Amino acid sequence: MKVIELRRTVTDSNDRDAEALRRELRSKGIFLINLMSAAGSGKTTLLSRTITDLTGKVDIGVMEADIASDVDAVRISGLGAQSIQMHTDGMCHVDAGMARAGIEAMEDLKADVVFLENVGNLICPAEFDTGAHRKVMILSVPEGDDKPLKYPLMFRESDALVITKTDALPYFDFDLDAAKRRALALNPDIRIFPVSAKTGEGMAEWEDWLLSELEAWKRDA
Amino acid sequence: MKVIELRRTVTDSNDRDAEALRRELRSKGIFLINLMSAAGSGKTTLLSRTITDLTGKVDIGVMEADIASDVDAVRISGLGAQSIQMHTDGMCHVDAGMARAGIEAMEDLKADVVFLENVGNLICPAEFDTGAHRKVMILSVPEGDDKPLKYPLMFRESDALVITKTDALPYFDFDLDAAKRRALALNPDIRIFPVSAKTGEGMAEWEDWLLSELEAWKRDA
Numbered sequence: 001m002k003v004i005e006l007r008r009t010v011t012d013s014n015d016r017d018a019e020a021l022r023r024e025l026r027s028k029g030i031f032l033i034n035l036m037s038a039a040g041s042g043k044t045t046l047l048s049r050t051i052t053d054l055t056g057k058v059d060i061g062v063m064e065a066d067i068a069s070d071v072d073a074v075r076i077s078g079l080g081a082q083s084i085q086m087h088t089d090g091m092c093h094v095d096a097g098m099a100r101a102g103i104e105a106m107e108d109l110k111a112d113v114v115f116l117e118n119v120g121n122l123i124c125p126a127e128f129d130t131g132a133h134r135k136v137m138i139l140s141v142p143e144g145d146d147k148p149l150k151y152p153l154m155f156r157e158s159d160a161l162v163i164t165k166t167d168a169l170p171y172f173d174f175d176l177d178a179a180k181r182r183a184l185a186l187n188p189d190i191r192i193f194p195v196s197a198k199t200g201e202g203m204a205e206w207e208d209w210l211l212s213e214l215e216a217w218k219r220d221a
Numbered sequence: 222m223k224v225i226e227l228r229r230t231v232t233d234s235n236d237r238d239a240e241a242l243r244r245e246l247r248s249k250g251i252f253l254i255n256l257m258s259a260a261g262s263g264k265t266t267l268l269s270r271t272i273t274d275l276t277g278k279v280d281i282g283v284m285e286a287d288i289a290s291d292v293d294a295v296r297i298s299g300l301g302a303q304s305i306q307m308h309t310d311g312m313c314h315v316d317a318g319m320a321r322a323g324i325e326a327m328e329d330l331k332a333d334v335v336f337l338e339n340v341g342n343l344i345c346p347a348e349f350d351t352g353a354h355r356k357v358m359i360l361s362v363p364e365g366d367d368k369p370l371k372y373p374l375m376f377r378e379s380d381a382l383v384i385t386k387t388d389a390l391p392y393f394d395f396d397l398d399a400a401k402r403r404a405l406a407l408n409p410d411i412r413i414f415p416v417s418a419k420t421g422e423g424m425a426e427w428e429d430w431l432l433s434e435l436e437a438w439k440r441d442a
Contacts, residue, residue, distance in 0.1 A: 039259040039343050039372065040364025067344060069370040090374075092313055092344040120371070121342035122260050123288060123313040142363035142386065143261025149290040150341070151260065153311075165363065171392055 005087045014128060018096035021131030025103070026221060031113045031214050032099070034130045036154060037138035038147075039120030042164040042197060044072045046138065047115055049197040051081045053207055058214065061111030063102040065094045065119050072117065082111060093124035096131040113214060122147065126154035133217055134159045139183075141165040141174045148182035155183050159213075160191040162206055167196040226308050235349060239317035242352030246324070247442060252334045252435050253320070255351045257375060258359035259368075260341030263385040263418060265293045267359065268336055270418040272302045274428055279435065282332030284323040286315045286340050293338065303332060314345035317352040334435060343368065347375035354438055355380045360404075362386040362395045369403035376404050380434075381412040383427055388417040 025032050037043050044064075051060050062083040064072040073085035086102050088094065094102075099116055103109070116132060118125040137158040139147050142165060148155045155161065161183050169176065180192050191209060195202035246253050258264050265285075272281050282303040285293040294306035307323050309315065315323075320337055324330070337353060339346040358379040360368050363386060369376045376382065382404050390397065401413050412430060416423035 038261055038341070040262075040361070040368060066371050068373055069367075071367050071370055090344070090348070092342065119344065120259070121313065121344060123311070123340065123342060124345075127311070140261070140363065142361065142389065146290075146292050147261060149292055150287050152289055168363065168389070168392055171389055 005089065014095050014097070017100070018129035018131040021096050021100050021103075022133060024100075025131065025133070030103070030109070030111060031134075031217050032103075032116060032130075032132040033113065033210075034094075034116050034118060034125070034132035034135045035138070036118045036122070036125040036135065036158070037120060037140070038122050038143055041120070041138045041140040041143060043117050043120070043138055044075055045197045046162060046164055046195070047117065048075060048079055049200070049203060050207060050210070051076070051079050053203060054211075058113055058211065059111045061106060061109060061114040063099070063106070063114060063116045065098070065102075065117060067119065082106060082109060088119055091124075092119050092121055093128045094118050094130050095128045099130040099132070113210070122151035122154050126151070126157050134213055136160045136162060138162045138164050139179065141168045141172050144172075145175045145179035145182070148179065148186055152186050155186040155190065158187065158190055160193065160206075160209065163192065163194040164197065166194045166201060167198050226310065235316050235318070238321070239350035239352040242317050242321050242324075243354060245321075246352065246354070251324070251330070251332060252355075252438050253324075253351075253353040254334065254336050254431075255315075255339060255346070255353035255356045256336050256359070257339045257343070257346040257356065257379070258341060258361070259343050259364055262341070262359045262361040262364060264338050264341070264359055265296055266418045267383060267385055267416070268338065269296060269300055270421070270424060271428060271431070272297070272300050274424060275432075276301075279334055279432065280332045282327060282330055282335040284320070284327070284335060284337045286319070286323075286338060288340065303327060303330060309340055312345075313340050313342050314349045315339050315351050316349045320351040320353070334431070343372035343375050347372070347378050355434055357381045357383060359383045359385050360400065362389045362393050365393075366396045366400035366403070369400065369407055373407050376407040376411065379408065379411055381414065381427075381430065384413065384415040385418065387415045387422060388419050
């Protein structure tokens with residue numbers, strides 16, 4: 001598995017870098033999605049199922065950002081999707097320079113959609129524009145329905161919220177309506193998709209949204 | 222609920238500050254524990270049960286560090302334990318200066334043990350000495366048994382690992398032996414306590430360790 005070691009971008013103009021990367025990716029026809037969540041929320045499992053479900057419809061690439069290890073990238077490449085592992089040198093976020101390094105390191109990239117699986121936490125990733133065209137966040141049922149109260153910025157910044165591990169709802173004290181209400185109070189435009197990547201429940205709605213956003217982005221060109 | 226707003230410490234000598242705070246707390250007879258974990262791992266639930274179980278044996282105070290909200294501190298104070306909410310101004314960690322501000326803001330503090338519930342993530346909190354006498358981390362079953370591979374520093378730095386939500390083991394693909402083996406490979410001295418704060422399973426072993434560490438610390442004086 002190819003692993004690239006990232007360093008902090010030596011520039012205070014991350015927003016400008018992000019805007020430039022967004023334009024470059026458009027010219028290459030790559031729709032980049034910044035996928036954010038806490039550690040252990042099921043990002044890689046959601047992506048694995050999404051890649052499998054959408055085989056033949058859309059080519060998906062994945063950039064896995066982590067402090068250490070390459071377990072996620074190995075899982076993804078096992079599905080036949082192009083993937084790369086990025087190490088963030090202890091940093092808890094990915095910025096536009098790092099996202100560009102990841103894209104450039106994926107040789108002969110043939111993907112319509114690339115997911116940037118950001119470092120696992122609900123704090124730092126919300127603060128950096130990575131150059132992505134959409135931001136998606138995950139909240140898993142075991143984390144609790146109070147997370148919008150504790151991490152408001154990420155809920156405000158995201159275009160979609162995927163609530164994962166809904167098959168575990170019977171075993172946890174998680175109020176799905178309260179979670180939705182709290183997310184919508186912070187961000188009335190956020191699209192919410194409760195899913196179980198294990199049973200497949202709700203996956204079609206999430207995948208339909210993804211394809212429709214891709215089509216809308218292509219039309220905007 | 223009293224809430225204090227924290228700012229980044231204007232010093233590069235956090236280690237020195239932490240050492241000084243550790244000594245001051247000893248002179249006050251306060252055993253400080255830095256409790257770290259991902260968001261949604263059940264820190265507050267573990268503390269709530271621990272406080273209830275140890276009522277009459279030891280007085281516990283809690284400093285809750287979060288980006289926003291005071292939901293955790295309100296939960297803890299509902300148990301009759303002294304608690305304070307700290308807001309970290311967007312930062313994903315607590316340093317020694319912030320820990321001191323929290324201790325000083327707890328007026329008429331009468332506690333043998335104070336838990337600093339650090340900001341919820343497995344990355345930044347591992348990098349800062351808060352002045353605590355012990356470091357305890359939580360890994361919850363739904364997060365997955367691969368977390369030692371992805372966040373090695375926190376496992377290396379911690380004196381104890383509490384594996385929470387073990388009542389959910391039947392519903393998740395979590396290999397308890399693999400998690401223990403991976404943690405011990407990083408840190409052969411780490412003490413591991415699988416617990417369910419819901420059913421009470423394993424709580425006695427965790428609480429016995431806590432009380433024995435407190436006694437050992439007192440004897441070291």
